[in-house]
Amino acid sequence: MNSLASCIFCKIVKGEIPCMKLLETESxxxxxxxxxxxxxxxxxxxxxxxxxxxxxxxxxxKDILPACKKIATATRADNFNLLQNNGRAAHQVVDHVHFHIIPKPSDAGDKEGLVIGWPTQKDLSKDEISKIFEELKSRL
Structure with a gap:
């Protein structure tokens, strides 16, 4: 777990580590x-x-999704992924919230861009999904 002092992204924000800055707002x-x-x-x-x-x-x-949209538009990619991971099991490597804009060329296949599977949980019944729905809804 990165502490604030050792966080690479915080160091980039502070200007301690250079980056190829595309866009910056107050937040x-x-x-x-x-x-x-x-x-x-x-x-x-x-x-x-x-x-x-x-x-x-x-x-x-407030500025995150508008910034993602601007960057995605600037890439001129017809296809792209907007990715945000939370926790090691979900493939988060840097312990600072971050969003990836990953262009996906139409002809790239598995050679470029994000490559994922979608392991649909086919063993979940409608009743189980409904129960999960009710639990989530009660927590909002």
Missing amino acids: VLAFMDIGPIAKGHCLIIPKYHAEKLTDLPEDQM
Whole structure:
């Protein structure tokens, strides 16, 4: 777990580590990913240090999706993924909320961009899904 002092993204926000800055607002910074999985792979981060999306105060979220949209539009990619991971089991490597814009060329197949499977939980019945729905709804 990264502490605030050792967080690579916080160091980028503070200017201690250089980045290829694309966009900056009062609360958000967007820059090129230095370990891209596609041409044009970019990161959008809140300047506020929070490990997971659920840790990020709502007042720090207002610029995130508009920045993602601007960056995605600037890539001119017809196809792209907007990815945000939370926790090691979900493939989060840097313990600071961040969003990936990953262009996916139509002809790339598994050679460029995000490659995923979609393991549909076919053994969940409608009744089980309905029960989960009711539990989630009660927590909102």
